[in-house]
Amino acid sequence: MPLDPGYFDYPHRSYGMDHDFYDWSMLADRKPVEWPGNARVALWINVALQYFPLNQEGQPFPPVAGMTTSYPDLRHYTLREYGNRVGIFRLLKAFDRYGVIPTFAVNTRLAERYPYLMNKICVRGDEVICHGWDMDTPHYGGIDAGEEAKLVKKSLRGLREITGQPVEGWIGPSKSQSMETPQLLVKNGVKYMCDWINDDMPYPFRTDAGPIIAMPLSTELEDRFIMHHNLHSETEYAEQMIxxxxxxxxxxxxxxxxxxxxxxxxxxLGQPHRIGKFEQVLEHITGHDGVWSAGAGEIAAAWAKQQD
Amino acid sequence: MKEDPGLFDYWPYDNRPKIEWPGGARVAFWVAPNIEFYELDPAVNPHRKAWPRPVPDINGYGTRDYGNRVGHMRMMRVLDKYGVRGSISLSTALCAHHPEIIELCKERDWEFFSHGIYNTRYTYGMDEAQERSMIVDAMNTIKEHTGQQCSGYLAPALTHTETTMSLFAEAGGIYTCDLFHDDQPTPVKVRGGQKFISVPYSLEMNDTIAYAVNRIEPRRYGEMIRANFDRLYEEGRESGVVMCVPLHAYQVSHPHRLKAFEEALEYITGHPDVWVTTGREIAQHFIDNYYDAAVADIDAKAA
Known part of the structure; x- marks a missing residue:
């Protein structure tokens, strides 16, 4: 049986992308961006505050770094909760020591569960963006449209109520999206999303409901990707960041x-044997002139002001 | 299915006819950037899924698109700096999607060879007519957009049939990058009897294999490239060998990785007896000078 003749149709074989979400453009060809104070590098440190439910369903795909053993997977549940109880406070101290401004991407379910932590962050005044409902609630091709619309609304509304912030940024759990997610975000007041990892700079992204900014949050440079997925050491993590x-x-x-x-x-990174390596990274970066540490929304806004 | 692909006979790396590269070089060194286009929502091949997640799998798609938007220009600057002309393993649909990249490569006299039409269209399940038509489409696209006669093939996503090599040779190709059994060019048997060869294209040195499959650290990748080169350079005193570094701008060009590759490239090109060349030039040199002797030696050693 040969392949279906339709396998040899190439409906999008023409200039640009094979979809309408954004235009084809090479970074090196774009108008140079000027950051405030003529900084060379805008430093966006995105802290994920994640809730991994013990009763994970994992459909249609399991969350990145979720439960893996048979129920109840106390091992992974508690390893992740460690971050929310202990690790986060080590990170906060490190940020303050080096004067860097973090952005917090928060599962709304986590914000509901841990008011103490949310209060701490809100008092600091750092930006909070929505990381979806919880880690076991992905957005995906094939999700019921009505269900996804409710999910986006519920996640954003809940986080806005808890933080009192406008919450204008979004990262889907495990950077997951359906074809409809970007326009649902626009309809719900989101100005930028961080799920697409195809660039090193912000770029304009279009939806049927209007434009949104794509703010690529590198996976390749992620602590989890390097140490948990690639199994590199914390020393090698620090070398790669530097x-x-x-x-x-x-x-x-x-x-x-x-x-x-x-x-x-x-x-x-909040483990005792890793935090020191992260501090070395912050020390290296903040030891340079021309580094602008800012929230993701501020960086997106500074970029947007320079676009035609 | 067969026990053996039937493409080559056992040919020990021992007492082979001596290969001499131009200028007396010990190592023919080539860099093969894969310039690829992955589709967001490709037609479904029943033998292989394109993406692990339901469409849109924006992680996989975005990872690849990064190479074209960001990585390509970074990689090209490094190759320019060390005088390396790339031999491009090309998803030929990219000629339509991103002609700017094709122009930049043409300006540099890089070689274009076929990597199929899209890297999300797999050869599995094609009958002979379908595969021939896909191979010819890709070769014609290269000719039309670059003026070059396509000489080499790396099957899309390394997906093959039993007749892939013969079909490519019949369409006018002279070398394949799909076989990883040697450090020297070797004859490949095709049904039409064309002088067709394998040019070593190392999976071990391939950045995607190193980073995404073996998940190694960037600085170690640089060390591996140098160690691979050191040993081949030593052995190349006796008879010419080939070293290839296959690249993907979506892997090697990340900000935490490019320096390690650049340092390795500086190291290799800093040696005197290196022929910095392209896949086609290696293939042609071997076919013109050593193909017949190689076949005779293989036959003699099999006897």
Missing amino acids: DAFDFLYKEAAEQGGRMLALSVHPWM
């Missing part, structure tokens, strides 16, 4: 402002 910063710092001198998007997880 190499990444040095590279972008140099590229920015030639091509305009760059963004270093570091995704960190308190359950990963």
